[in-house]
Amino acid sequence: MRTVRFRQTGGPEVLEPADAEVPEPGPGQVTVDVAYAGVNFADLKARSDGYRVPALPFVPGLEVSGRIRAVGAGVTALRPGQQVAALTAGGAYAEVALADAATVFALPEGIGPRTAATLPTVVPTAHALLHEVGRVRAGESVLVQGAAGGVGTVAGQLAKAAGATVLGVVSGAAKAQYALKYGYDEVFVDDGTGPGFAHEARRATGGCGVDLALDPVGGDTFRRSLDALAPFGRLVSFGNAGGAEPWAVGQPDLFPGAHTVSAFSILTLAQSAPQALRAVAERAFRLVADGTVTLPVTAEFPLEEAADAHRLMGGRTSTGKLLLRVGG
Missing domain, CATH: 3.90.180.10 (Medium-chain alcohol dehydrogenases, catalytic domain)
Incomplete structure (x- = not known):
């Protein structure tokens, strides 16, 4: 073959x-x-x-x-x-x-x-990030890194369907225009020349910060995502695309805002709990079949x-x- x-x-x-x-x-x-x-x-x-x-x-x-x-x-x-x-x-x-x-x-x-x-990878990942791990609720705000990528495209639609305000981060203007077609209320271009996405996220939420942030990048982006959180906000890490040292947070990082940090890997879940993955995938696939997500x-x-x-x-x-x- x-x-x-x-x-x-x-x-x-x-x-x-x-x-x-x-x-x-x-x-x-x-x-x-x-x-x-x-x-x-x-x-x-x-x-x-x-x-x-x-x-x-x-x-x-x-x-x-x-x-x-x-x-x-x-x-x-x-x-x-x-x-x-x-x-x-x-x-x-x-x-x-x-x-x-x-x-x-x-x-x-x-x-x-x-x-x-x-x-198999993108749709269950986005569903798990928002629902099973992030536990998004109607009326909350969600910040998604890589909003124009595969997971970002689905996450924007799922978050909007859940009743959230959806904010995205991309690396260029063309990607921002693309992401706006898939559930995002506002998309920030973070190319290192402006005030940065954490500042923009706080501006877009009236200074409050976001309730849920999804980060596949790690490193400095992970730290800035923490800075973008509202009180009681949650950050879900699902990758280390930036190649930095694995993140580590402790009580001094989390106590001030009563923040929560979680993680998700679809490949690890497939090995450790395949039936749990199957349940997530079946829920996610139904949303594609009924047209909620493309x-x-x-x-x-x-x-x-x-x-x-x-x-x-x-x-x-x-x-x-x-x-x-x-x-x-």
């Missing part, structure tokens, strides 16, 4: 097409004939830094859509030929992907394979051009969701 892999970490140029044996599902697993594979920032971190790479060579990719090819022993709720979306532990940049049955989801009525490839595919590449997809995402100019087209 066709795959795209890397044999050493580095820039997009280390991604190379390669042939590989078709995997066979073990107990509790399924294989999927891949129609589309999603491209995520975690794939770029795997390629550049070895993030969650157990050994080389490695086939990256965390999510696919397609049809079940085969099921392993003990799998009873899924069947060959069924259309699904799946979260994988790598290996999605391939014609056939292997996944644990617990993270393979039958598609709701009306969702095709192209849309399905946008679902996640636009803004660029699509053939599998062999995965390096170009990585260049686009790594250049910080992309919006929405990027996909690799693999099968029919």
Whole structure:
């Protein structure tokens, strides 16, 4: 089968097409004939830094859509030929992907394979950040970093549907215009030249600060998100895209504003509590099926051009969701 892999970490140029044996599902697993594979920032971190790479060579990719090819022993709720979306532990940049049955989801009525490839990571992540972890309530204010990205696009819509005032942070004016189409009441461009997003968030909330902040960046952005919180505000960390040292906060940081800091990782939850992830995913997928949430595919590449997809995402100019087209 066709795959795209890397044999050493580095820039997009280390991604190379390669042939590989078709995997066979073990107990509790399924294989999927891949129609589309999603491209995520975690794939770029795997390629550049070895993030969650157990050994080389490695086939990256965390999510696919397609049809079940085969099921392993003990799998009873899924069947060959069924259309699904799946979260994988790598290996999605391939014609056939292997996944644990617990993270393979039958598609709701009306969702095709192209849309399905946008679902496994982004939509459950945004839902968990806002509802399961952030516990957003109607009338609150929410601040989202990366408002024009995949998670940001969905988070804006979900927060608005929950009755919140939604504020976003992006790196450029074009991204701000894009994000405003997806639930945001105001979007701040934070390019290092102005007063900064924490100041703007306080201005937009009449000096109060925001009730909930979502941060995938870490480092200084994490600290400034804390500064943007209202009394009793919550900050949810869901990544470290900036590559800074892991954050650490203590009582002196949290006592003055009675703040709460939480964290979420969909990949970790998939390993530690797959049934909890399944419950979140099913709730989130229903909101796509009923039209509450849309996640636009803004660029699509053939599998062999995965390096170009990585260049686009790594250049910080992309919006929405990027996909690799693999099968029919």
